[in-house]
Amino acid sequence: MKQVLQNLKSGATTVADVPVPSVSAGQLLISTSASLISAGTEKMLVEFGRGGWIDKARQQPDKVRMVLDKIRTDGLQPTFQSVVSKLDEPFPLGYCNVGRVTSVGSGVTGFQLEDRVVSNGKHAEVVSVPINLCARVPDNVSDEEAAFTVLGAVALQGIRLAQPTLGETVVVTGLGLVGLLTVQLLRAHGCRVLGLDFDSDKLALAKQFGAEVVDLAAGQDPIDVASHYSRGRGADAVLIAAATQSSAPIHQAALMCRKRGRIVLVGVTGLELSRDDFF
Structure with a gap:
């Protein structure tokens, strides 16, 4: 075979x-x-x-x-x-x-x-x-x-770990297959969703699914947008569905989250954490 x-x-x-x-x-x-x-x-x-x-x-x-x-x-x-x-x-x-x-x-x-x-x-x-x-x-x-079942299960497990509730603001970093599935599941769960990516086609799909988006390639500051989108409170949760060796998504997630917000790494990123980001 x-x-x-x-x-x-x-x-x-x-x-x-x-x-x-x-x-x-x-x-x-x-x-x-x-x-x-x-x-x-x-x-x-x-x-x-x-x-x-x-x-x-x-x-x-x-x-x-x-x-x-x-x-x-x-x-x-x-x-x-x-x-x-x-x-x-x-x-x-x-x-x-x-x-x-x-x-x-x-x-x-x-x-x-x-x-x-x-x-x-x-x-x-x-x-x-x-x-x-x-x-x-x-x-x-x-x-x-x-x-798509297995990838959907990966996205769903990330959401379960984040434990979002109706009306909460959730950021999804990385809008590949898992990220876009995560957006759809979060919208079905009644969450307000902000999607981050460099790819305009993926951003367009996320908007079709009901998310607000940040075009990282256009130089938009995701931290400022997340603050505005969450009415100044910070995101309730950030789900990272990106695949990169950089630790930047973790650093960025910490700055986008409110106090006691949840960060769930669904994808693969660097994990060089700064204590100052979390305390």
């Missing part, structure tokens, strides 16, 4: 011929009909792979600490060989899969052959997925629509 794989050392992405997976206990074997590209996450992985050793280290400081600990215990040469070997392993991309069940593992209940399901399966013709990461797709939902 075909599967999309990435080499994390070089950043090269290939469609490879690989064996069809077997179905294990508690899992479903699914024949794929649609698989959504999560542009932010997968672009970040490609850029990570294309970066040099120093860039990789900067993006993964926690892994650097693990490597240093391993050097102390195992020595430099074995550690280096282990890191190179890990980066050489093909990394499967994708986590928004829709398809039909072709085999059911032992102990599985609630699913049967030919069920149409959504899962966090990879970009592959056939995937094997634990049942806790699968859900049946209603008949009135198309495969293309169902493929």
